[in-house]
Amino acid sequence: MTETGKLVKLILSGDAQAFETLIEEHKPLVSHVVFRMIPNPQDREDISQEVFIKVYQNLSDFRFEAKLSTWIAQIAYNLAINYLRQKKMISLDDLELADDSEGHLVAENIQPDKKVEEKDISQRLKTEIDNLPVQFRVIVTLFHLDQMSYNEIGKILNLPEGTVKSYLFRARKLLKDRLLSKYQVEDIWQ
Amino acid sequence: MAVNHWTEEQIQEFLDGKSSISKNSLEEHLKSCEACTKSFRYYQNLYSELIRDPGFKLSTDFARNLVSRIPQLAQARARFKFSDVFIGSVGIAALLGVMIFFIDFSIIAETVAKFSFSSLKADVQDWLRNSLSSLNGGVLLIGSSVLTLLVTATLDRLLSGPKYR
Numbered sequence: 454m455t456e457t458g459k460l461v462k463l464i465l466s467g468d469a470q471a472f473e474t475l476i477e478e479h480k481p482l483v484s485h486v487v488f489r490m491i492p493n494p495q496d497r498e499d500i501s502q503e504v505f506i507k508v509y510q511n512l513s514d515f516r517f518e519a520k521l522s523t524w525i526a527q528i529a530y531n532l533a534i535n536y537l538r539q540k541k542m543i544s545l546d547d548l549e550l551a552d553d554s555e556g557h558l559v560a561e562n563i564q565p566d567k568k569v570e571e572k573d574i575s576q577r578l579k580t581e582i583d584n585l586p587v588q589f590r591v592i593v594t595l596f597h598l599d600q601m602s603y604n605e606i607g608k609i610l611n612l613p614e615g616t617v618k619s620y621l622f623r624a625r626k627l628l629k630d631r632l633l634s635k636y637q638v639e640d641i642w643q
Numbered sequence: 644m645a646v647n648h649w650t651e652e653q654i655q656e657f658l659d660g661k662s663s664i665s666k667n668s669l670e671e672h673l674k675s676c677e678a679c680t681k682s683f684r685y686y687q688n689l690y691s692e693l694i695r696d697p698g699f700k701l702s703t704d705f706a707r708n709l710v711s712r713i714p715q716l717a718q719a720r721a722r723f724k725f726s727d728v729f730i731g732s733v734g735i736a737a738l739l740g741v742m743i744f745f746i747d748f749s750i751i752a753e754t755v756a757k758f759s760f761s762s763l764k765a766d767v768q769d770w771l772r773n774s775l776s777s778l779n780g781g782v783l784l785i786g787s788s789v790l791t792l793l794v795t796a797t798l799d800r801l802l803s804g805p806k807y808r
């Protein structure tokens with residue numbers, strides 16, 4: 454039996470220590486998804502808790518067809534989407550990206566800020582990621598921070614692999630263009 | 644100029660390690676092309692920014708707090724199952740109620756009276772017959788209260804279920 458299999462079995466048999474291990478192992482993944490999706494800092498902790506509670510309550514349904522991390526990320530994504538819908542922070546349209554939504558994202562003709570210093574780039578990038586459509590944010594995060602494949606990300610967001618790939622490419626192009634046009638990072642990025 | 648520049652998509656594919664084009668042919672082109680070199684550098688820089696830890700921190704005792712709630716969670720799960728059993732039995736009761744509603748008790752009363760009451764006194768016979776017949780009205784009451792219970796239980800289950808299902 455795999456390590457994950459053993460861990461799941463222990464948790465199902467009521468081993469609290471094993472559940473704590475699962476939480477510690479998947480805390481970074483869940484926080485990546487939840488923090489990127491939920492703007493309100495107070496709710497981030499609550500929703501992350503909800504994620505693990507749901508994991509605990511549904512663990513006996515986990516069938517090992519997917520990776521445990523994929524399954525947990527899926528729960529996190531769905532809870533966060535439901536939260537955004539409940540708070541009316543998102544509509545169905547936001548999930549079916551209209552082609553002009555992107556045009557609008559690029560077309561903003563903002564005067565560039567004062568030149569940023571290298572140490573500021575991370576902060577600017579964070580801001581620009583937050584301005585992306587929610588699915589772009591999650592895809593960029595799962596791909597670069599959690600080293601997930603297009604296939605795994607597709608399972609989590611319930612999107613075809615090709616869509617994941619195209620959103621990822623568009624997201625990165627948007628980020629690059631906006632950092633260049635708004636903050637004049639080209640001197641640092643030479 | 645008949646130079647084949649790299650598209651941004653190809654550059655991203657290359658940096659993702661998913662490009663079919665070899666490293667050599669990229670380097671060869673970059674040597675002579677300033678535009679692609681620029682674009683390549685921008686993406687390289689973006690990629691190295693994107694893998695930086697964004698500093699998303701949950702509280703330090705996040706895991707321990709959650710684990711301490713396990714007994715509560717287990718209880719919640721048990722209560723959930725209890726409510727399933729409850730709804731099941733109310734459902735069956737409702738079904739029986741509806742069935743009973745359509746049965747005409749006065750006929751049963753007459754039949755039963757004919758065969759078993761003959762040894763009893765006439766006034767006892769009447770009393771039994773009347774009480775059986777009066778069930779017809781009572782059944783409506785029982786049926787509707789059972790249905791009300793069923794609706795209440797279902798609503799309760801929906802409302803007290805997990806917050807973000």
Ligand SMILES: [Zn+2]
Binds near residue numbers: 647672
């Ligand atoms: Zn070129």
